[in-house]
Amino acid sequence: MRGKRGASSTRTTIISIIVLDLIIMSLFLFFSNTLLKDFQQSSSLSIIVISSFAIVIPGTLLILIVIQFVGLYKNKFGPGYSFKRNIVFYFILATLLAIVPQAFISINFINTATDNWLNKDVNRSVDTGFKFAINLENRVIDNLENLGHSKIFRSTLRDIYNGSNVSVGDIKKLNSWISAVELIDANGHEISFLGDEALKETDFNLNQRDRVFPRRKIGDLDIIKSQTTIYFGKEEVLLFLTAILPSGFSENAMQLTKVKKSLDRIGSNKSGMNFGMILYYMFFSIPLFLLAILGSFIFSDEIVKPIANIEEAIRKVAHGNYSYRILSKKKNEFNILISSFNHMIKEIEKSRAKLKHTEQISTWQDIATRLAHEIRNPLTPIKLSAQRVLFKGDGTLNKMTINHMETIIREVVRMEKLLTEFRDFARFPQVLLDSHSIKETIEDGVGLYLETYPNVEFSLVGVEDIILDIDKNQILQVISNLTINAIHAMDDKGKIFYSSQMVYKKGQNFCRVSIKDNGHGISQDMVQNIFKPYYTTKYNGSGLGLAIVNKIILDHKGKIWIETAVDIGTTFYFELPVEMK
Template structure:
């Protein structure tokens, strides 16, 4: 019978599943890390799905690990092959994971503390605040410079050339204050009469401050921002509107906004620095635990792979010890233990062939011994038959008239011996043609009681005592053959006590051998016992210590018990009695 070891399909599927879970965990870590570090709450359907998966995944892994641990505990309790070795492997793998994770955890915690202390140090806060103040100071300085120059006497003196040479006027103004980037002059009709300076600063219409001088509102354009100052200048009868402009740097506003936002975020994180650190620790733990659980699951799967060939070999050796020499192990080609498995299978094949040869030899030897014993038993009655026949023949030849004197005794002797031969051959036929048992579920206590009742009536001087702790012991047996077993054993016990005063004690009990349960039947008598030198021959065919026995009773008993997958043996003390023990497999488990 070829038996395949457990296929690795389940383990491979488990490893693939664990690998996919590992990829999923990496994706969740990548996604949520960005969310945590940005401090932005995750929203939307996708975010909710990912966050739900982040909570469900560790819980599912934890439950799966608990299921495997419970299964392992049950395997240990039931002493299943490889359970303790698997436990040692899992503990070993788990210890390796912990030894690897502890230094990494310490380094990570240390890194988080150092990074947070560095990120939120007062120096960085001061630098951000200083940059923001510098931007604001630069902006205010540009305004003050523009206003001071426009309201100063130098600018008013330079405007005296507004009609004669506006270009020279602009040159003088720009030389006096390089921060002035353009000038534009409007007449009383609000028409632009002169513009010079940076392109992109020209106005399409004349601005107005209700006839007053002053700083115009800041103007933001696509590529720049402008600060403007308006001044009304009278030259004779003409009135001019003069607008000078100063351009701000292109990225000044973006820089100021970024510094402002960074300062707000910095102050928020600095205020909640301890909470943020705790959040990072929780986040790290939240994704470290699933990794540890995944490692434990991998240890379960790998331990199954490691112990599978060993368990198969253990099961094979157990089956062999039970007498099944046809057991074979099938394993994957290329497996590390495939050579050992092949050697085991080859050994079993050779052992099975050798066993068959031995059984054949033993069978031939047994039949030769039976034939020798049968010939011996046949010769015993043939001798008196021959002698009686020869005596009759001599009498008939010498004195036929007086043959009646010996005729009846001789013929009586011949008939007696022929009957003995017939009985001998009948028992031999029964022994050699013993039918296979017709099994059915029977109460063994009932079978014993019914057989015992016959002998109690026939031999009233012998005391029968039957005790049991269980009244419902059900066995899968042939009731007729089992009654024959009990009848032969009771008969032998009665004959050992010469049908005189004595006692026979019968007891049934439940025993366990290995992983199997048996019903043990004990039959003890107070007879003469069996000589120690003859005990090894008790179950041999035609061996008997009785003058009228055939020597086939106990061999038939042994054959019946063997056909019921049971065992029979005895203990005997000369002069004190004999005890026979029978173990029969249970139909169901008790206790």
């Protein structure tokens, strides 16, 4: 069984949290630009929208956080619970340490900023500017009205009426505000005009006597115009005087008016504005805080998962499941730890298997020694007695008796052969390593059977010449045992393929040898027991051949395995370590 990791699901959740965080910050920036404007305009639209978001988003986050807490509580006896609980706690604590001072600083900043906006100097400056604009406009109006009735100015107007050469410059010497002078008779016909043609009056009322036109714009100019009725003799004449205000006067006056109204409105509700801005700040800081808590659960999972997997694996190994492995695709320190753990469990599993096999071999060796001793003692007199009966009978024995005696002798010989194998198995020699060629070793092992089995073809084409440290006599016994098994599996006729090659696994070079036949094959239910001592499918077999082969390979710190299929054939593989020199 192997551990599993939902990396894709975790990645999606983290991306969702980041997107939600960006959405909240975008909403904060958007509404921060509109809230003050709407507050100044006494609009409650933004308040309604912000309140909706302030309920929906935190409510959703609270539900998700409660689900996470419930899940954490349900898993309180599971692997990694305490570690995850501590991570979440410290994460929340760190978030509070960051957000609480920020909240106090922000609230203090809001109060300070509001006080600065509404200080006496600012209000006094705005009021002064506002009054100055009004006074300037009123002074220009008074100037125009007074000038129209001035006796000194009437003399200049008479010269204009009579057609004398008078310019706008002459008029400005009398009054610097005047930029245009126009005389209209009682029938609406122009008598004279001095100034820019764009300043001519087109909207006049012959029936209305004295008036001042509202300030207006002509192109980029802000002007004020007055209409006065004067008389030259008995003729009634309309006098239009035009004054140009300073550049941008209307825009500046409008801006001053707007600022004054805003300051007046804010000043009248200063405490309410401060509370509203603080509440607005809380509306967006609380969701971010809740989002940080939710993120702490998700991010803690990323940290705790590998440790929880290792904890679970340790529990399973402690209960005897040495096949458990932890899967990890990420390249980080945890992956190194997991890989080391998996390697350790694998080595423990191999060591246990080797120890178990060694214990089995030791037990069977002890049994073989006792068995050989106990059985060999009575076999010798049985064999001698049967031989003596045949010898002393001297033709007096009937055929049945002779057959029985010969059967007894034959079976005793077979038992002696088995006892000899038991003895050899029990007294198996130690490994004496020396450098040898695996090719020469295979050739020597195969050479024993070339003449004995003429109907068997031995193929050594795939054998490479590899030098390694082995006990040649023992490896010869391995080649010999596997070869004779292959010959018997093919009923003494067929083809056996030999190969050897260098392989590299986990930082170590190995010489891999294979012996393949095209015999009957072995059923799968027999494969798992094939290397056990005394397990055999042959009538005359002792069941020790492959057990000895397995022990020799293990003593050489190697590995042996089998691939087989019924009616197709069998291939034995074994690997021996190669030390690079």
